Amino acid sequence: MLKLNSEFQRVYKRGKSAHSTSIALFYLPLEGEKKVGYTASKKVGNAVIRNHCKRRLRALMREYSDQLCDGLYVWVAKLPLHNNEFSDVQRDFKYVLKRVNAILVSNDDKKTLS
RNA sequence: UAGGUACACAGGUGAUAGCUUGAAUUACAAUUCAAGAGGAAAGUCCGGGCUGCUGUAGGACACGGUUCCAUCUAACUGAUGGCCAUGGUAACAUGAGGGACAGUGCAACAGAGAGUAAACCGCCUUGUCAAAGAGGUGAGGGUGAAACGGCGGGGUAAGAGCCCACCAGUCUCAUAGGUAACUAUGAGAGCUAUGUAAACCCAACCGUGCAGCAAGAAACAGAUGGUUAGCGUCCUACAUUGCUAUUGUUUCGCUAGAGGCUCAGAGUAAUCUGGGCAGUAGAUUAAUUAUCACUUUAUCCAGAACCCGGCUUAUGUGUACCUAACUU
RNA sequence: GGCUCCAUCAUCUAAUGGUUAGGAUUUCAGAUUUUCAUUCUGGUCAUAGGGGUUCAAAUCCCCUUGGAGUCA
Numbered sequence: 001m002l003k004l005n006s007e008f009q010r011v012y013k014r015g016k017s018a019h020s021t022s023i024a025l026f027y028l029p030l031e032g033e034k035k036v037g038y039t040a041s042k043k044v045g046n047a048v049i050r051n052h053c054k055r056r057l058r059a060l061m062r063e064y065s066d067q068l069c070d071g072l073y074v075w076v077a078k079l080p081l082h083n084n085e086f087s088d089v090q091r092d093f094k095y096v097l098k099r100v101n102a103i104l105v106s107n108d109d110k111k112t113l114s
Numbered sequence: 115u116a117g118g119u120a121c122a123c124a125g126g127u128g129a130u131a132g133c134u135u136g137a138a139u140u141a142c143a144a145u146u147c148a149a150g151a152g153g154a155a156a157g158u159c160c161g162g163g164c165u166g167c168u169g170u171a172g173g174a175c176a177c178g179g180u181u182c183c184a185u186c187u188a189a190c191u192g193a194u195g196g197c198c199a200u201g202g203u204a205a206c207a208u209g210a211g212g213g214a215c216a217g218u219g220c221a222a223c224a225g226a227g228a229g230u231a232a233a234c235c236g237c238c239u240u241g242u243c244a245a246a247g248a249g250g251u252g253a254g255g256g257u258g259a260a261a262c263g264g265c266g267g268g269g270u271a272a273g274a275g276c277c278c279a280c281c282a283g284u285c286u287c288a289u290a291g292g293u294a295a296c297u298a299u300g301a302g303a304g305c306u307a308u309g310u311a312a313a314c315c316c317a318a319c320c321g322u323g324c325a326g327c328a329a330g331a332a333a334c335a336g337a338u339g340g341u342u343a344g345c346g347u348c349c350u351a352c353a354u355u356g357c358u359a360u361u362g363u364u365u366c367g368c369u370a371g372a373g374g375c376u377c378a379g380a381g382u383a384a385u386c387u388g389g390g391c392a393g394u395a396g397a398u399u400a401a402u403u404a405u406c407a408c409u410u411u412a413u414c415c416a417g418a419a420c421c422c423g424g425c426u427u428a429u430g431u432g433u434a435c436c437u438a439a440c441u442u
Numbered sequence: 443g444g445c446u447c448c449a450u451c452a453u454c455u456a457a458u459g460g461u462u463a464g465g466a467u468u469u470c471a472g473a474u475u476u477u478c479a480u481u482c483u484g485g486u487c488a489u490a491g492g493g494g495u496u497c498a499a500a501u502c503c504c505c506u507u508g509g510a511g512u513c514a
Binding site: 157158159209210220221222223258259260309310312313325326327328329419420426427428 | 443444445459460461494495496497498502503504505506507513514
């Protein structure tokens, strides 16, 4: 779990970023450790909405964390995350990960891609 | 149809995956069981508890707050019931609702005059051929948010509470009702100088002065200082010798409390008294959920962060009673 | 989480409770100029929202909304 402000700033400055309509991802590849931080600013809404957004992100991360590379992840909630259907959010989640190249690719998948 | 008042609820069950705390088991990684946000948890507008500022007690000044009456409460700028005023056809609602003969200030513009009153036009007397001038007059005109009681009669040169009747208002007294605020009736007095205290202020009452759980305490780690004391200012008395500031981590503070539900009694009510019942929310990137199915009125505003009592604001659905108008 | 403070034209700011809320910059129109700039003249644009006190509120009081600062 990411906690310190300095760690967040490091990821924002050096990491790769990808954006979709409901989610933004900042990713810094790092050998040996896997840390995650969740962010929902006051721009998103009141306390209920911010908590809900973080919960949704956590639920998705739990589902997919086995398939991901090591590194520092920072998930940023955007305005439509609260209202969109869960399936749409899931699609955005996958799309963002793909853009950053954070998904672990097995040898079989490599062949199909090539 | 329109409006008013009071109250209730804020979901439940199942499947899959998962979070926080506690307990148990096994033995250091899991498994099982139990519990897990609100009516406003919000705004931080009041009142307390609790903690610290060497301590305790007292006085003066200053500062801040409150303001019809009674009751309730740990306390309150709170609640309940009443009184008065204002708004509304009504049900009902709202009210910082003491004092303007203790004093000071202010009332722009307009207007003759805005607080010791005041003579622009007009009216009357005088004066004159006619004017000018001198004097009286607040009844009439006009100005303004506001012009010093209203109306009628007497009176007068013209007028004026100058005098009288009625009405309005002020003060005093008496009687009746009420715990009281106050209300009703009667008598008398003088003949009556506006508003503003949410301007300064005066009176009465209240206050623990300041800071707030990021208060503060302990343990460990190390180092660097400050001083004879202070918490609105000043003063007095007594006690004490060491007190105190800064940094990091962890633990405590942290949840059983002026608590909740329910029954009976007292009270118009707020509330109080007595009996019974059930029961660990306690996080710190901050848990209490995600995806579905069924059910149903099941949706809104919205997420505890030391804890309680209020106030204010946001907001869905339903129920009961009341008022007005129309129709049958 | 606690405490403290602020809000006036598009921007920076004035204003003792009392005239139509003033000034500068910007912007718009016109004049000057062969044209542009400068200059001159005139105009547009505001008291955060809702109540109350007062004859009268940007100003005094209350509530709400938005914004800022500070405390480990």
